[in-house]
Amino acid sequence: MDRTHHLRVLIANQRADRLDLLARVVGDLGHNVIAREIDVSEVGAVTARERPDVALVGLGESSDHALELITEIVRGAFCPVIALLETYDAAWVDHAAQRGVYAYIVDTRPEELQSAIDITLRRFAEFQAIQGAFQRRNAEALRESELMLSRRRQVLELYDGVVQELAVAHLALELERPDESRNAMLGALENAREIVGRSLDELQSEGVSIEQLVRDSAPD
Amino acid sequence: MSNDADNSLKPAIGVLICDDNEAMRALLRVVVELRPTLRVVGEAADGHDAIREATRLQPDVILLDLAMPRRTGLDVLPEIREKAPDAKIIVFSGFSTASVAEGAIDLGAIRYLTKGADPEAINDAIEEVVAEATPGALMGTSARFERPST
Numbered sequence: 001m002d003r004t005h006h007l008r009v010l011i012a013n014q015r016a017d018r019l020d021l022l023a024r025v026v027g028d029l030g031h032n033v034i035a036r037e038i039d040v041s042e043v044g045a046v047t048a049r050e051r052p053d054v055a056l057v058g059l060g061e062s063s064d065h066a067l068e069l070i071t072e073i074v075r076g077a078f079c080p081v082i083a084l085l086e087t088y089d090a091a092w093v094d095h096a097a098q099r100g101v102y103a104y105i106v107d108t109r110p111e112e113l114q115s116a117i118d119i120t121l122r123r124f125a126e127f128q129a130i131q132g133a134f135q136r137r138n139a140e141a142l143r144e145s146e147l148m149l150s151r152r153r154q155v156l157e158l159y160d161g162v163v164q165e166l167a168v169a170h171l172a173l174e175l176e177r178p179d180e181s182r183n184a185m186l187g188a189l190e191n192a193r194e195i196v197g198r199s200l201d202e203l204q205s206e207g208v209s210i211e212q213l214v215r216d217s218a219p220d
Numbered sequence: 221m222s223n224d225a226d227n228s229l230k231p232a233i234g235v236l237i238c239d240d241n242e243a244m245r246a247l248l249r250v251v252v253e254l255r256p257t258l259r260v261v262g263e264a265a266d267g268h269d270a271i272r273e274a275t276r277l278q279p280d281v282i283l284l285d286l287a288m289p290r291r292t293g294l295d296v297l298p299e300i301r302e303k304a305p306d307a308k309i310i311v312f313s314g315f316s317t318a319s320v321a322e323g324a325i326d327l328g329a330i331r332y333l334t335k336g337a338d339p340e341a342i343n344d345a346i347e348e349v350v351a352e353a354t355p356g357a358l359m360g361t362s363a364r365f366e367r368p369s370t
Contacts, residue, residue: 160287163314164241167335171247174339184243 004118007031010052010079012043012069014060022058022084022108029114040065044072051078054117057101058084063092067099074100080124082116084108155198161191233350234261236279238270239312240288244335248283248312251339258346267291274304281346286313286324297327308349312342 009031013019016038023033035050037043047055055073059066066083073081083096083104093104102120105112165188172181200210235258237248242265249260262277264270266289274282282300286293293311300309310331311324321332330349333342 156287160314163335164244164287167314168241168243168247170336171244171251171339175247175250177247180243180247 004053004114004121005030007053007117007121008034008050010035010037010043010047010050010055010073011058012037012055012073013058013084014038014062014065014069015058018058018060022056025108025110025113026056029110029117037069040068040072043069044075047073047078048076053079054121055079055081056084056113057081059086059089059092063089063095067092067095070096070099070101080120082113082120084113155195158191158195158198162188162195165191230257232257232259233281233346234259234277234279235346236260236262236264236270236273236277236282236307238264238273238282238288238293239285240265241285244285248342251342252346254339255343255347258343265289267293267296271296271299271303274300274307278304279307280350282307282309283312283342283346284309284329286311286315286320294324294327297324297329301328308353310345310349312337 009026011019011022011026011033013022019036019038023036026033034052035046037046057066057069057073070081070083073079080102081100083093083101085092085104085106088106096104102123103116105116165184169181169184169188172178172184200213203213204210235252237245237252237260239245239248245263245265249263252258252260261279262273264273268290270282270284270288270293271291282304284293284297284300293313297309297311300307308331309329310333311321311329312333312335313320313324314335315321316334324332330352331345333345337345
């Protein structure tokens with residue numbers, strides 16, 4: 001696996017001394033610490049603003065505090081989160097996983113941290129690719145549905161146009177207004193032509209030729 | 221139908237015409253005003269106008285098209301019923317399917333006439349829906365769906 005270099009890394013831990021230590025480790029791996037956070041209330045905004053490549057969250061004095069840090073970072077889905085633990089804690093790891101953490105490592109040694117980052121970034125990229133594919137598919141389905149709706153609306157308008165003009169023609173005739181009746185009939189004819197034209201276009205798009213239609217409709 | 225002496229004592233039935241087709245509105249006005257017992261009090265060309273004019277004019281009868289721009293007749297029917305509770309709504313539409321008619325009647329229309337109805341049939345329907353709602357009137361049919369005679 002290719003090692004990732006010069007990543008923009010956000011580190012977060014309730015304990016400032018651990019943040020200093022982690023910043024040195026990350027720097028030694030060739031990455032840039034772009035933000036270091038302690039406060040839960042700020043970490044979400046910092047993540048949204050800085051858009052780090054990866055976030056490393058250490059388990060400090062309070063396990064809940066670390067979980068809240070993870071929640072805030074994951075909320076915007078800008079980057080994957082790796083949890084750093086001093087000792088393995090199955091219950092905490094389970095909670096962290098539920099909140100969206102991608103990976104965890106215990107007893108952070110630089111080479112292990114780098115491996116965790118590499119794997120996490122690959123998984124995150126795959127996740128984003130899948131998510132992008134879903135979004136594209138949904139967008140396509142939405143476009144098709146809107147197109148269908150628009151076609152139906154046009155057909156309905158044309159149908160209504162024919163009926164409307166025929167009704168006007170009929171009323172005008174009843175009221176002995178032949179010119180109005182004639183104009184309405186012509187309008188109805190125009191709308192009817194449009195409907196037939198569209199139906200023919202659709203048939204042609206399905207591979208049915210006009211010549212074939214004319215032959216099929218000819219009396220025996 | 222009432223006789224002429226009775227008619228002269230009654231105020232004319234006020235009709236609001238709601239249809240997006242200008243020619244249809246103009247012809248319906250002529251049709252309605254053929255009968256001295258009826259008069260057109262206003263016109264509306266879309267759903268929004270229909271609500272506004274029904275609220276403002278409080279007509280006796282509303283001739284309501286369904287396929288209108290902005291808001292359809294079906295969309296505005298409940299609101300018109302609320303804003304002009306005494307108005308009898310006759311849907312006058314090009315759609316002749318029973319499900320559309322039933323939908324309109326469920327929403328509060330009293331009568332459903334399909335376009336193509338004769339002038340006499342339109343005016344009879346207007347007078348009938350008012351007569352049916354008048355205390356002391358002969359027992360009449362309630363909501364009805366009428367296709368034009370062919």
